[in-house]
Amino acid sequence: MTESFYDRVGGHATFVALVDRFYAGVAQDPPLRALYPEEDLGPAAERLRLFLEQYWGGPKTYSETRGHPRLRLRHGPYAVTPTQRDRWLHHMLAAVASLDLTAAEEAELRDYLVRAAQFMVNTFDDPEV
Template structure:
């Protein structure tokens, strides 16, 4: 028998809904990231898309695919300018959400490792952000 998917190990859909809730609660207060989100005050649709994507990625139901098609995440992010600063802000909120999630150590580590790589892959404006003052980190 192969090991249970991370989706199963963390308890399924509710875990990812709560993770996305926590993440987007952070986004709602973020002066760098909040303006990027196209639907104004209403982050609920974006929150749902993130939760369903993560569910699918970690081995749960493929509702995301049914509703949105193939993820093509990097292509879907090209409308938004994502430099080092935006990546770091995104990762900050995701780290807080993962650490508050109640997942076990191994699962938290897997989630952090994936998010670090995925967030790097979404950067599409590195040079511009590196040139702006006070960014770095």
């Protein structure tokens, strides 16, 4: 049996660092921060971490506690525009770059995140930000 991406990159600690660094950027980006309705970003950070850990071969806690990810459905109430996608990717890819990953691991993670961000775009009407 081959080792999962989750295990190869350092498991839980790596995904905690990734998500913490990402949300530090989100907290300083008012137009992107406005997409997060909760006062505290902690619950959103936990959900994202659990999702990413599960996706990359870690614990199945996300599905056990929240059910199927249904990402587009869960994000449907929010206007995810190309501009918001780009803002999200800016912070996420900066967080990825801050990790101590091999070039191949970083490329694999970046590729997924870019594709996932594009998939989440649900409107092309960019309100003024």
